[in-house]
Amino acid sequence: MIRRSIWLLAVTVVMLPACLEAQDPEHDAQRLIAQSRFSEARAIYQQLSADNRDNIEYRVWIARLSAWLEEYAAALAGYDDVLASEPGNTEAMVGKAYVFIWQRRYSEAESILAAARQTGTQNSEIEVALARLHHYQGHHRAARTHVDAALRMDPQNQEARDLRAEINVPLSVELRIGYGQDRFSFADPGHMGYLNAAYMGETSRFGLQYEEWSRFGDRTRRAGFNVAHNWNGWWLRGGGMWGPGAVVVPRREYTAGFGRALKRPWVLDGDYRYLRFRDAEVHLAAPAISYYFAKPSWAQVTLFTSWTRETNKQDSDAHQSWMAQYFHQIAKPIVLHAGYARGTESFDALSIDRLGAFQANTYFGGAEIRIPPSYPTKWFCAYQVRSNNSRQASLGVNLTLRK
Numbered sequence: 001m002i003r004r005s006i007w008l009l010a011v012t013v014v015m016l017p018a019c020l021e022a023q024d025p026e027h028d029a030q031r032l033i034a035q036s037r038f039s040e041a042r043a044i045y046q047q048l049s050a051d052n053r054d055n056i057e058y059r060v061w062i063a064r065l066s067a068w069l070e071e072y073a074a075a076l077a078g079y080d081d082v083l084a085s086e087p088g089n090t091e092a093m094v095g096k097a098y099v100f101i102w103q104r105r106y107s108e109a110e111s112i113l114a115a116a117r118q119t120g121t122q123n124s125e126i127e128v129a130l131a132r133l134h135h136y137q138g139h140h141r142a143a144r145t146h147v148d149a150a151l152r153m154d155p156q157n158q159e160a161r162d163l164r165a166e167i168n169v170p171l172s173v174e175l176r177i178g179y180g181q182d183r184f185s186f187a188d189p190g191h192m193g194y195l196n197a198a199y200m201g202e203t204s205r206f207g208l209q210y211e212e213w214s215r216f217g218d219r220t221r222r223a224g225f226n227v228a229h230n231w232n233g234w235w236l237r238g239g240g241m242w243g244p245g246a247v248v249v250p251r252r253e254y255t256a257g258f259g260r261a262l263k264r265p266w267v268l269d270g271d272y273r274y275l276r277f278r279d280a281e282v283h284l285a286a287p288a289i290s291y292y293f294a295k296p297s298w299a300q301v302t303l304f305t306s307w308t309r310e311t312n313k314q315d316s317d318a319h320q321s322w323m324a325q326y327f328h329q330i331a332k333p334i335v336l337h338a339g340y341a342r343g344t345e346s347f348d349a350l351s352i353d354r355l356g357a358f359q360a361n362t363y364f365g366g367a368e369i370r371i372p373p374s375y376p377t378k379w380f381c382a383y384q385v386r387s388n389n390s391r392q393a394s395l396g397v398n399l400t401l402r403k
Helices: 002-034 038-051 056-068 072-085 090-102 106-117 124-136 140-153 158-166
Strands: 173-184 190-200 204-215 218-231 234-242 252-261 266-276 280-292 297-310 317-331 334-344 359-369 377-386 391-402
Touching (some): 072 090, 090 124, 124 158, 204 234
Antiparallel strands (some): 173 391, 280 297, 359 377
16 A cells, blocks of 8 residues: 555656646646737647647637637638547537638538537537527527526526627517608798507518608608518618608609628618609619727718609709718717718708709717617707708607517
8 A cells, every 4th residue: 555655656746747837838828818819829729739639628729719810711620620539529519600600601500509409418608609699690589598598507607698688689569750850941840750660570670651741831641661671691671652742752762772791890781762753753872881890889981873853854863972970889778970961962861852953061960869778769960051052950859669
């Protein structure tokens, strides 16, 4: 017994320097990771893995750090190398799924996470990854289900807690009521009110809208619909409005558009509108690009090209305009925005009279206040100086009720 104890002590003394030597580089690598020095940390793990090829954890870290460095091909190769040695390694499967998510290869990410679930391991990280997969695609209800599952498995999982706070599950029914007023330097104030009732699903929205207008002595009513649908990451939208029409209110209006998130932080939008007035028709194309800053701020630039054809003319007149807007979230429930536009007619929410009659400088701003979250309120105001020396001031508010 004494000889056995002496032998164990001798082995420990011999092995201790090697153990400490292995632990120190790992400690350095983790310190570098905490400082976001991922490339240096990966170099350490690459050396450790070369010295000890059987250590799966080193190889997982190499792949993970490659992913954080956005070297996705190297990361996928690293995770595949781990899975070739250990097919059921959930760390590698989850890591590989995250690479697919960041590349927007959502179906492949979903397949590998489904396979990870089938290993039979109750793993909260798999549920968090599934939650992020659905959250990034706008499937908020499914994302919340997976977050809740993760928290049942591990109530102290801070990543799941933070993600749960990010996910806002949309309510199914929305009622929006709005009012606006235009004040002109050459006419009585104009008024507009509308009511929109909509149903919202995870990927679709359908609404019915009713409007009443009073401008330049004309009173008219319109009604129509609007629809939006998310198809493989593309937001497609459209709608139509019909009514008797007025001088500056079209009898028929049709819209179609799309939105698509590009490589972060860019988002591309494009819209087309057809307006049929009593004595003219207008075609309007409006591409827009948005840039999201690192902080809760974003900017948007929209270019407009419109073609106006009057009934007694064969040719169309073309007009170019542009608009720049800046948004800033000063608190979680409050978003402010301001902007400037140069071009034909007005860019305010109330101005649908795009007849290209004059050039204008328009200054506008507003706020969205989400207190409480299910009853957000939007306020806006605008001031316009037109090339015919007239002035227009607009202000308005809309209230949204969600249930």
